[in-house]
Amino acid sequence: MSPSPSVPSTTPAPAGGESVAKQLFLGNILEEALFPYPQIRARDRELLGPVTDAIDEFLAPRHAELAHYDRIAEQPADFIQALRDMGLFGLIIPETYGGMDLSNGAYARVLAQTSSHDSSVSLTIGAHSSIGMKGLLLFGTDEQKRRYLPRLATGEMIAAFCLTEAGAGSDAASIRTHATRNADGSWVLSGEKIWITNGGIADFYTVFARTDTPEGKITAFLVEAKWPGVSHGQHEDKMGIRASSTTTVAFADVRVPPENVLGPVGKGFKVAMSILNSGRTGLGGGAVGGMRTLIRLACAQAKERKQFGKSIAEFGLVRAKIAQMTLECFAAESVVWMVAHLIDSGATDYSVEAAMSKVFASRAVQRCAYEALQIAAGNGFMRELPYEQITRDTRILSIFEGTNEILHLYIALSGLKGVGAGLTELRAAVGDIFNDPIKGFGVLGGYTGKRLREATGYGIDRIARELSPRLRKAAGIYEKYTVELSKAADQLLRRYGKRIADQQHAQNRLADVAIDLFVGLCVLSRADSLERAGNPAAAEAVALAATFARQARRRMARSLRELDRNEDEAIEQLAGTVLAHDGYLWDVI
Numbered sequence: 184m185s186p187s188p189s190v191p192s193t194t195p196a197p198a199g200g201e202s203v204a205k206q207l208f209l210g211n212i213l214e215e216a217l218f219p220y221p222q223i224r225a226r227d228r229e230l231l232g233p234v235t236d237a238i239d240e241f242l243a244p245r246h247a248e249l250a251h252y253d254r255i256a257e258q259p260a261d262f263i264q265a266l267r268d269m270g271l272f273g274l275i276i277p278e279t280y281g282g283m284d285l286s287n288g289a290y291a292r293v294l295a296q297t298s299s300h301d302s303s304v305s306l307t308i309g310a311h312s313s314i315g316m317k318g319l320l321l322f323g324t325d326e327q328k329r330r331y332l333p334r335l336a337t338g339e340m341i342a343a344f345c346l347t348e349a350g351a352g353s354d355a356a357s358i359r360t361h362a363t364r365n366a367d368g369s370w371v372l373s374g375e376k377i378w379i380t381n382g383g384i385a386d387f388y389t390v391f392a393r394t395d396t397p398e399g400k401i402t403a404f405l406v407e408a409k410w411p412g413v414s415h416g417q418h419e420d421k422m423g424i425r426a427s428s429t430t431t432v433a434f435a436d437v438r439v440p441p442e443n444v445l446g447p448v449g450k451g452f453k454v455a456m457s458i459l460n461s462g463r464t465g466l467g468g469g470a471v472g473g474m475r476t477l478i479r480l481a482c483a484q485a486k487e488r489k490q491f492g493k494s495i496a497e498f499g500l501v502r503a504k505i506a507q508m509t510l511e512c513f514a515a516e517s518v519v520w521m522v523a524h525l526i527d528s529g530a531t532d533y534s535v536e537a538a539m540s541k542v543f544a545s546r547a548v549q550r551c552a553y554e555a556l557q558i559a560a561g562n563g564f565m566r567e568l569p570y571e572q573i574t575r576d577t578r579i580l581s582i583f584e585g586t587n588e589i590l591h592l593y594i595a596l597s598g599l600k601g602v603g604a605g606l607t608e609l610r611a612a613v614g615d616i617f618n619d620p621i622k623g624f625g626v627l628g629g630y631t632g633k634r635l636r637e638a639t640g641y642g643i644d645r646i647a648r649e650l651s652p653r654l655r656k657a658a659g660i661y662e663k664y665t666v667e668l669s670k671a672a673d674q675l676l677r678r679y680g681k682r683i684a685d686q687q688h689a690q691n692r693l694a695d696v697a698i699d700l701f702v703g704l705c706v707l708s709r710a711d712s713l714e715r716a717g718n719p720a721a722a723e724a725v726a727l728a729a730t731f732a733r734q735a736r737r738r739m740a741r742s743l744r745e746l747d748r749n750e751d752e753a754i755e756q757l758a759g760t761v762l763a764h765d766g767y768l769w770d771v772i
C-alpha cells in the first residue's frame with residue numbers, strides 16, 4: 184500500500200513497518216508505536232480552528248434546513264456550492280494543487296465536526312475525499328494529478344468511488360463491469376455500478392472493472408461523467424443519510440484513454456482495498472462527531488426532563504447510559520485518531536487497525552444513538568427531535584466501506600496469518616487462505632498441525648512498568664490478554680488446521696478480543712499522555728481508561744472462554760432448520 188501523502192506527524196512509524204494490531208496476535212505490544220499518544224501537527228492545529236469554526240457557523244443555524252433536506256432527500260445545488268466555497272472538497276489535496284493538505288488526523292476531525300451537525304453533509308464531502316479521489320492521491324501519476332486535482336480541490340469536480348455492483352457487494356472481486364483494451368491502448372468500459380455515493384452529482388468517477396489481462400483481473404480507471412456512454416440513475420430513496428446522493432452509475436461502451444488507467448493494469452483490487460483502508464478514519468471521525476452530539480443532547484434532555492419529582496439525570500439507569508456513551512466516545516475517538524496518526528506517520532501496514540477503528544466506532548455510535556433516544560424516550564421517537572434521524576443516519580456505518588462482519592473476518596484472518604507464518608510448516612500449508620483474507624474465504628490449503636510455540640510475550644510488562652501508577656492495573660489487563668490472544672490464535676490453528684477459514688464463530692470472537700485490546704491500548708495511551716501533560720480533565724480520563732479496561736477484560740474473557748465452551752453447533756443447526764423451513768416454525772395458538 185502506498186503511504187499517505189501527508190506530512191509526518193510526531194508519532195514514530197511502527198518499528199520495521201510492522202502492524203501494531205497484527206503483532207497483538209503474536210503476543211506483542213509495539214508500545215513504541217502507541218506511546219506517547221500522538222499530537223496533532225502544529226500546522227493542522229492552526230488550520231483546524233478556522234475550518235471547524237466555519238463549519239459550525241455555517242451548519243449550526245441550518246439544522247431545520249438540514250432536516251428538510253433529509254425529508255426531501257436532496258442537497259440543493261446552492262447548498263453544495265456553499266460547501267465548495269468553504270473549501271470542503273479540498274481538505275486532503277496537497278497545497279500545490281489548491282487543497283488544504285490536511286493530515287488524516289485533521290481530516291477525521293473535520294468530518295467529526297460536520298457529522299456533529301449532519302451525516303449527509305459528511306458523506307458528500309467524505310465520499311469525495313475518502314474514496315472518490317483518494318485513489319488518484321495514492322496511485323495517480325503526476326500528470327493525472329495535475330489534470331484533475333486542482334478541479335477536485337475546488338469542488339468544480341466532485342468525485343465518487345464505483346466498485347459495488349448488483350452481484351458484487353462484499354465479494355468485490357466478483358465484479359462484472361469489464362473493460363477491453365483497444366489496439367491504440369485505450370479501453371472500452373461497460374457495466375453498471377449500484378449505490379454509488381455522490382453518483383448523481385459527481386463529475387469524476389474512480390471505476391473498477393474486470394480486465395482479465397495477463398497482469399491481473401481487475402483494473403482501476405479514472406472516468407469523467409461527461410464522457411459519452413456515462414450516465415447515472417435516479418436518487419435512491421434511502422433509510423438514512425437521505426440527502427446524500429446515492430445512484431446507479433452506468434457505463435455503456437465508454438472509451439477510456441490509456442492515460443486514465445489508475446495504478447498498474449491488473450492491480451485494481453489492490454487499489455480498491457488500499458483506498459478503502461486509508462479512507463476508514465474519515466468514517467470513524469464521522470462516528471465520533473455523531474457521538475459528541477448525542478452525549479450533549481442526552482445531558483440536556485436528562486437534566487431538563489422531570490419524572491417522579493426529580494430530574495431523570497438523578498436516576499442510576501439514566502446516568503449509566505450517559506457514562507457508557509462517554510466511555511465509548513472517548514474510546515472511539517482514541518482509536519480513530521491513533522489510526523489516522525499511524526497513517527500520517529508513514530505506517531505502511533495499517534489495514535487491520537483501520538478495520539478495527541471502523542468496526543468499533545460504527546458500533547459505538549449506533550449504541551449511543553439507541554441510548555440517547557431511550558433517554559429522550561417518547562420525545563426521542565418524535566421526528567421533531569434529531570434522535571430518529573441520527574439513528575437512521577448512523578445505521579449505514581456498519582454496512583458500507585466493508586460490512587462489520589467482513590471486517591471481523593478480515594481482522595481475525597490477518598492476525599492468524601501472522602501466527603501461521605511464524606512456522607515454516609504452517610506457512611506452506613495455510614498460506615493460500617491468507618494471501619488475501621477477503622478473497623480467500625473458503626479457499627483452503629492443507630495443514631498438518633504441529634505444536635506451535637507458546638507466546639513469548641516479547642514487549643510485555645514494559646508498559647505496566649513505565650505507565651503512571653494509576654494506569655498500571657489497566658495496562659496489566661492488556662498485557663495479560665495479549666498473551667491470551669496469541670495462545671488462542673495458536674490453539675485455533677492447531678485445532679482446526681485447514682478448516683480454520685470456515686470457522687467464522689471462532690474468528691469473530693478472536694477479532695472481538697483483538698479489537699478490545701487495540702482500542703483499549705489507544706485509550707490507555709491517551710489517558711497516560713493527558714496525565715503526563717497535566718491536562719485539567721486528566722483525572723477523569725484516567726478513571727475512564729481504568730473502567731474501559733475492566734469492561735474490556737470481561738468481554739475478552741467471555742470471548743476467549745466461548746472459543747471452547749459455546750453453542751455454535753446448536754446455533755448452526757437451528758439456523759439450518761429455520762432456513763430449511765423458510766422461516767419461523769412455531770405458533771402458540
Ligand SMILES: Cc1cc2nc3c(=O)[nH]c(=O)nc-3n(C[C@H](O)[C@H](O)[C@H](O)COP(=O)(O)OP(=O)(O)OC[C@H]3O[C@@H](n4cnc5c(N)ncnc54)[C@H](O)[C@@H]3O)c2cc1C
Binds near residue numbers: 347
Ligand atoms: C447508502 C450506501 C452508500 C454506498 N456507497 C458506495 C459507494 O460510494 N461506492 C461503492 O462502491 N459502494 C457503495 N455502497 C455499497 C456498500 O459498500 C455495500 O453495500 C457493502 O459492501 C456490502 O455489500 P452488500 O450490501 O451487497 O451486502 P452483501 O455482500 O450481500 O452482504 C449481505 C450480508 O451478508 C454478510 N456476508 C457477506 N459475505 C459474508 C461472508 N463471507 N461471511 C460472513 N458474512 C458475510 C454481510 O456482512 C451482510 O451482513 C454503498 C451502499 C449503501 C447502502
